[in-house]
Amino acid sequence: MGNKIGIIISREVRERVRKKSFIITTLLMPVLMIGLSAAPALMMMHNTSDVKHIVVVDDTEGQFVGRGLTSDSNVEFQILENMDRKDAVAAFSDENKAYGILWIGHDIMEQHDQVQLISNSSSSMSVEEDISRQLSDILRTAKLRSYEIENLEQIISESDIHISLNTMKNNGSGEEGDMQQTSTVASMLLSMLLGMLLYMFILLYGQQVLSTVIEEKQSRVLDVMVTSCSPFDLMMGKILGIACVAAIQIVIWAVLVGTASQLLVPLIPMEAVQDAGSEFAVVTSTFGNLSFILTIFLWLLLYIVGGFLLYAALYAAAGSSVDSTQDAQQFNSIILVPIIIGLIVMMSVYNDPSSKLAFWCSMIPFTSPIVMMARIPFDVPLWQIVTSLVVLYASFVLLTWIAAKIYRIGIFMHGGKPTWRELGRWLRMK
């Protein structure tokens, strides 16, 4: 029988991979992903909008606030001497003369809302932010100076402390070098990312499982199929087939995104690369040693595959119980409920990875892929991982079997509703 599953898998994969829609999404998705990630950087680079000319009416003593403003490539400030707000507004009412009039009240040190930007054209968020930031800095410096304490600024900046806590796993040896460094932040990021990824895969491919299970029913290939292979082989073949298609697609995406980003990096402004680079360096350094990551990653991979298969089996069961794709739509949102619960529990896991809730949710197969993925970086006992994996994969097989039964009964029912007695007979049937 195993051979039949193989034949069904290979048909599923061949047919899907050859479809135009598969080729298009496979090629377009990386373009979209790269586009989305590179867009801000590229936009920054190609932002050639004109310099915004802003005239400043400063009513403060000695115009110290206005003089503190610095122009840059985007905004240019011009301080108006001997002109009050009213005159300035009248004189610079034309967009060509000025982008806007910035009025600073004389009492701004005490009343922070004594400032207005009277714009001649549509306002710009970045300009507003820039002005607010500059004004805050100027006023803060002025305020600090007014206390007349020597080196106050330096004192303040020195007392701004960020702790970086290194968490070590106690192995009883007391030797620091032997202890494994665990990193909560990095592991959290990794498991969160994979949890989201799993959710995304299920969203993307669950629908495909649904439609492929319904395929035979709609084209009446069904009669031929049920006389050629068992419904379990059919279900298993279809689920594994879609899983293979998903894997192929993901590998292609990874390769495409990898090569494309190599080619695109030179196009991104150096600053952006450096920014991202330093953040990445922080993340990777906190990961600790490589083997730790690899072990975690292997476990996570088992969970992501198991979770995917389990949910695919759920979709297959849903597809088995209906005759058309339209009828199947209603199941879509219901199936996703447990995984969303899993995502919510995952957030709480980071606070207390060994709580009762976290433990049970990492054993129940519908939430275990996501919750256990979140727990694994916090050093979970091996027996728990193994148990939950066994439960997960066993549930997948069981659900597939149930899906096959539902499928078979749906065919028997062809032409009428079954009685309970009939249902019982069908369930016992091979």
Added chain:
Amino acid sequence: MNPILKIEHVSKTYTGHKALDDVSLEIPQGSIYGLLGPNGAGKTTLIRVVNRITIPDSGRVVFDGRDISIDDIFHIGYMPEERGLYKKMRVGDQAMFFARLKGLDWLEAEKRLHQWFDRLEISDWWNKKIDDLSKGMAQKIQFICTVVHEPKLLIFDEPFSGFDPINADLLKREILRLRDNGATVIFSTHNMESVEEICDDITLINKSRNILSGSVDEIRRKAGGNTFQILFDNMERPIADILEGKAECIGESEGIIGGYTQQKIHISSDEDIHHVIAALNDNCRLRSFQEIIPGMNDIFIRAVNGTL
């Protein structure tokens, strides 16, 4: 010879509708068996019961001497009436898929399929999509998919519907060839001509019941009811007098063909035909004496109307 398939008292009820009512029949090994009946009589349900697509409420299906099991299904080739092929799939891939599902390995499947494609003269369809084929063309593919693994029992539901006369003929030849190679063939049909041509035995199902079973020759002869057509001239006495006590005339003497008179007569089954012929010979010039064997079409209509 042992029957390859025995259906014993099979009944099946769908909600409020009896699809099969105590149907029994035996299908001899190596025969071509016709399953006849008006639309909705229960033929397809019976076929689905044999294929275990549906299970009967009561009764047994015995295949090759044992109660039929799921493993036997794979020794049956089944072509459903509503043809089932993947529409978007290429013809060759599709045929390979079904052949391999039926247990052929890749090389064997490819070899046999190419032979079949050549024989049915459709080799150039290998890379086409089912969607691009006509109904009759798709049916040829379906036929090949059904027979390629050379099962012991072949079941065709309405195999000739959708075929032009040339292709229907081709199909008939192939069905006969399969029978000669040892397969048993069951097919349901409305096409009575094909029944006369290729069926060895038939069962006629009407209103969910088996109303007529047996070999085609016997059924036709029986339905004829010892009726003969005679052609003669130079009759010396009225024919009714000549046949008195031996046979009776059916209707009046009919039209004269080339100077001959034509008459249908019924000879009672216990009468020796030779005596009838001798009596006629003594009193007229007998030109022809021929048994009237009704066509299956006629038998079908009479059986369904209850006048057989």
